[in-house]
Amino acid sequence: MNVGVFLSAADLGEQYTQPAREFGKLLGEGGHTLVWGGSESGLMKVVADSVQEAGGRLVGVSVTFLHHKARVHADEMVVAPDLAQRKAELLRRSDAIVVMVGGTGTLDEATEILELKKHGLHGKPVVLLNSAGFYDGLELQLRRMDAEGFLPLPLSELVYFATDGADALAYLREQL
Template identity: 35%
Template sequence: MVSAPRVYSVCVYCSASTADQAHIALAARVGTEIARRGWQLVSGGGHVSMMGAVATAARAGGANTIGVIPKHLVHKEVADVAADELVVTDTMRQRKQVMEDRADAFLTLPGGIGTLEEFFESWTGGYLGQHDKPVVVLDQDGFYEGLFRWLDELYDRKFVSQFARDRITVATDLESAFAALKPPAAPDESSILDEEV
């Protein structure tokens, strides 16, 4: 029996608190694009703000959604009970580990300190060789401009290496962000057959 191919999963980090409609609309466009590509969404499991918008839009487009939320945030972030799979963890650390394990790539949208923590952890894990998954920041309106100016200063002062800096892709539009998230191309079947002959 042949098993179904594994669905490519993108973990999206974003705000669960902002009421900024432009950022909520951006999150919805990301969810729609994940669905359009036939990918799966891994999110923080909340049904509010940007986090809720990305999951709702992904499901509306037919994508499978996995929400991961610690039990102490189930009510605060209004757990996304419509998720195809809702994982409730005991701690925030467990939440991040499950999200990382279930994802093939990471996309960071505008957010606060929780989003920054998740972004830095996925970036550091990639830099240290714990994973080789794409780490992408969608900075469409310059939200993270100050952060990357500071990171460039850390690079100039030799606190951040070029190798570490290269582990992040900063995109300014949806198209380039998704191009950076794209899974590696499957080997061409004819080339596989040639190698076997």
């Protein structure tokens, strides 16, 4: 399976790097392909290293202004001209999406992927990997949106909140 992962390129603490390593290892051991932002820094590097060390493939989707930070030893590297096309290419190449911890860029990617799914523009499973409770607030907000009628489909059909990498991968296997 080709798993698109949106996540931070920042150097982060162990509460975030450990789950990224674990998830990457599970992806690689399962023979899956990581489709990710292609960066050789921060959490993006951590998950890519783990996938590659465990025997998985790497497909990077970088963007022109960040191409100098792209991983040299990916199995494939695509360079999109801008962030919008990068997101579209990442989604196109993925069978499923996992959103790991990240900043405003990751939040932008997550909300766009959810918006596209909400409107039926893709039907791929989407998982928010809630490492160290990072997405507790977002989950609360999405549940409120669901309860108060802001979503045209049940939240459970829009996104799955995973507690760890094994939970995320088990959900994806069920869905695909």
